[in-house]
Amino acid sequence: MEKIGAALESLALERIRPTLNGTGVILHTNLGRSPLPRGAADRLGEIAGGYTNLEIDLASGERGPRARFTERALAQLCEAEAATVTNNCASALVLILRHFAPPPRNEVIISRGQLVEIGGGFRIPEILETSGARLREVGATNKTRLDDYARAIGENTALILRVHRSNFYLEGFVGEPDIPELAGLARSHGLPLVEDLGSGALFPTELRAGLDHEPTPAEALNAGADLVCFSGDKLLGGPQAGVIAGRGDLVARLKKDPLFRALRCDRLLLAALQETAVAHLAPEPDLPVYQMLKATPDELVARAEKIVAAAGAPGGLAIGTGTARCGGGTMPKSAIPSVTVTMPGSAALAKRFRLGDPPVVGYLQDDRFKIDIRTILPHQDGPLARAIAAALSV
Numbered sequence: 001m002e003k004i005g006a007a008l009e010s011l012a013l014e015r016i017r018p019t020l021n022g023t024g025v026i027l028h029t030n031l032g033r034s035p036l037p038r039g040a041a042d043r044l045g046e047i048a049g050g051y052t053n054l055e056i057d058l059a060s061g062e063r064g065p066r067a068r069f070t071e072r073a074l075a076q077l078c079e080a081e082a083a084t085v086t087n088n089c090a091s092a093l094v095l096i097l098r099h100f101a102p103p104p105r106n107e108v109i110i111s112r113g114q115l116v117e118i119g120g121g122f123r124i125p126e127i128l129e130t131s132g133a134r135l136r137e138v139g140a141t142n143k144t145r146l147d148d149y150a151r152a153i154g155e156n157t158a159l160i161l162r163v164h165r166s167n168f169y170l171e172g173f174v175g176e177p178d179i180p181e182l183a184g185l186a187r188s189h190g191l192p193l194v195e196d197l198g199s200g201a202l203f204p205t206e207l208r209a210g211l212d213h214e215p216t217p218a219e220a221l222n223a224g225a226d227l228v229c230f231s232g233d234k235l236l237g238g239p240q241a242g243v244i245a246g247r248g249d250l251v252a253r254l255k256k257d258p259l260f261r262a263l264r265c266d267r268l269l270l271a272a273l274q275e276t277a278v279a280h281l282a283p284e285p286d287l288p289v290y291q292m293l294k295a296t297p298d299e300l301v302a303r304a305e306k307i308v309a310a311a312g313a314p315g316g317l318a319i320g321t322g323t324a325r326c327g328g329g330t331m332p333k334s335a336i337p338s339v340t341v342t343m344p345g346s347a348a349l350a351k352r353f354r355l356g357d358p359p360v361v362g363y364l365q366d367d368r369f370k371i372d373i374r375t376i377l378p379h380q381d382g383p384l385a386r387a388i389a390a391a392l393s394v
């Protein structure tokens with residue numbers, strides 16, 4: 001036991017703990033993507049150490065459906081007949097493809113302009129193959145026409161897949177059919193049209209200058225997609241999860257697939273996702289991701305001034321500008337003017353911040369170490385000021 005203890009001690013830094021994100025990247029995958037809304041964090045605290053009514057119908061005392069409240073709330077937010085949840089969006093996609101494109105009728109038609117690598121070396125074509133589906137690529141990188149899809153449809157076609165270009169954009173001589181056109185084609189051949197939205201925001205993301213519109217699940221479904229899938233911890237602003245929404249009959253079939261059981265979400269994830277959905281039902285969503293996108297430079301400067309003062313305003317500490325991004329493979333064009341606390345920097349100083357308590361991750365630019373205030377949660381301003389004072393006092 002002592003040996004094990006010693007071995008773990010050397011890994012103590014790797015134990016998961018609160019870390020301040022001063023990178024300006026709102027959905028930073030290495031920092032856990034989306035912070036949870038307060039309601040979700042509170043609910044986790046309430047239920048984590050005890051039992052829950054996860055799968056019991058409290059009215060009858062019988063076994064009840066799992067996650068029905070969350071599924072209904074998500075369906076409403078997506079303007080869908082039904083919705084369900086798996087443990088992430090990649091698994092949601094594998095489930096959809098395995099279920100609706102089993103061999104021998106396993107061809108999935110996809111545009112060459114949508115063969116996306118989603119990060120971490122994970123590529124959509126490889127996910128497709130893992131699922132047993134066969135890729136039928138159509139069109140060219142920059143242009144795919146409706147007729148390219150039409151000509152690819154044959155007796156082994158199982159479905160048409162659209163993948164949102166989450167983390168890059170095409171500009172110039174480009175084009176592809178829109179969802180209503182593809183939906184018309186899919187329907188005339190009795191094929192489902194599935195859209196992998198990746199992020200799938202539930203609020204209009206064009207909150208400020210510099211922010212693009214991210215397609216919403218409701219837009220894709222109302223335009224004619226039969227099913228959409230998207231992540232729980234990107235712009236939804238919740239825990240890691242994969243949401244599937246759309247036609248009731250298709251969602252019901254997926255929930256009966258044995259693979260669905262293998263991708264089942266645990267009570268902590270479901271409780272966090274439930275409260276994230278509730279946060280979205282409010283007119284002004286009480287979500288860290290939303291607040292971070294929305295914060296004005298004036299608000300951030302006011303916070304930065306307080307942080308600098310609380311840190312004792314040591315020499316060299318200044319307020320500067322920066323550029324925040326959405327990150328996590330979302331809205332690649334968006335560059336959000338932001339506010340930073342800066343100081344003369346070096347790799348050694350950046351390391352001192354990372355090894356501090358709490359750890360602070362910032363970035364070096366033009367010989368200065370910068371901490372972007374947009375991605376610091378307001379309740380972390382005090383701890384950040386203390387971390388700055390400690391790092392500079394050595």
Ligand SMILES: *Cc1c(COP(=O)(O)O)cnc(C)c1O
Nearest residue numbers: 088089090118166197198231329
């Ligand atoms: C991010 C992303 C995924 C994967 O989502 P996870 O929840 O991380 O599994 C799938 N497809 C697209 C288009 C994405 O952007």
